[in-house]
Amino acid sequence: MQTNRQCGFTLTELMITVALGMSVISSVLIGYLATYSGSVNTLANSKLTQEMTTLMNVMVEDIRRAGYSNNTVSTAAANPFNDTATTALAVFNNMASNTLQAGTGSGSCILYSYDRDQDGVVDANELFGFRLNAGVVEMRTTGVPANAPTCAGVGQWAELTDAGFMNVTTLTFSLAASECLNGREPDTVDNDGANGVDDVAEVDCYAMAPATGNITVETRQVTITLAAELTNDAFVRMSMTQNVRVRNDMVRIRP
Numbered sequence: 579m580q581t582n583r584q585c586g587f588t589l590t591e592l593m594i595t596v597a598l599g600m601s602v603i604s605s606v607l608i609g610y611l612a613t614y615s616g617s618v619n620t621l622a623n624s625k626l627t628q629e630m631t632t633l634m635n636v637m638v639e640d641i642r643r644a645g646y647s648n649n650t651v652s653t654a655a656a657n658p659f660n661d662t663a664t665t666a667l668a669v670f671n672n673m674a675s676n677t678l679q680a681g682t683g684s685g686s687c688i689l690y691s692y693d694r695d696q697d698g699v700v701d702a703n704e705l706f707g708f709r710l711n712a713g714v715v716e717m718r719t720t721g722v723p724a725n726a727p728t729c730a731g732v733g734q735w736a737e738l739t740d741a742g743f744m745n746v747t748t749l750t751f752s753l754a755a756s757e758c759l760n761g762r763e764p765d766t767v768d769n770d771g772a773n774g775v776d777d778v779a780e781v782d783c784y785a786m787a788p789a790t791g792n793i794t795v796e797t798r799q800v801t802i803t804l805a806a807e808l809t810n811d812a813f814v815r816m817s818m819t820q821n822v823r824v825r826n827d828m829v830r831i832r833p
């Protein structure tokens with residue numbers, strides 16, 4: 579009697595082979611997906627970094643020019659681009675309440691002007707500024723030179739960032755590092771009446787209000803803080819800070 583034997587796999591062997599195959603395929607797939615999502619994350623991060631760096635550079639380079647006038651004026655106090663009532667660099671808390679901050683204050687809106695066309699005259703399109711408006715950074719494009727500066731209103735501001743791409747969560751302009759020196763000091767007079775001597779604290783005109791006729795010099799330093807996240811993935815976020823020393827100091831005779 580001859581037995582008819584068949585060669586091949588038993589059902590159990592087949593099932594083990596299929597299971598092993600599946601596990602190899604799935605581990606390869608998991609590895610691929612991890613690499614893929616890692617690359618997508620890296621790409622999103624670098625796009626956000628690039629956008630924010632560009633925006634920061636635009637703000638830093640422009641704010642640095644604040645107060646520049648092409649005309650030679652008889653005194654620094656006569657510079658039309660440094661007029662505290664209309665054109666000088668100023669920080670407001672935000673566009674909604676639009677409140678002017680003190681010389682060392684901070685807020686999410688900054689206004690300034692400079693002589694872009696170099697004719698010595700303050701033109702409507704030389705009134706600049708940046709503000710945060712509902713997650714979007716805007717730049718002031720025009721204004722009325724004779725009017726008091728304002729961070730409110732629409733129509734004179736253009737969007738610099740795309741709400742579909744990123745949501746700007748923080749934009750702060752801080753003047754905390756600015757300094758004000760009163761040219762009157764030292765004058766051998768105890769102006770603050772605090773300690774009976776003419777001390778160095780009286781030189782700081784942010785700390786002690788200057789008197790009529792005093793000439794003060796302000797060096798303005800703006801610390802810009804910017805934070806943003808991707809609109810479609812809030813886990814991708816970053817923040818950066820940069821300092822700007824405004825080149826033109828504010829010199830004025832106090833009223």
Ligand SMILES: [Ca+2]
Nearest residue numbers: 693697699701
């Ligand atoms: Ca001009």
Ligand SMILES: [Ca+2]
Nearest residue numbers: 767769776780
């Ligand atoms: Ca004094």
Ligand SMILES: [Ca+2]
Nearest residue numbers: 768773775777
């Ligand atoms: Ca004193």
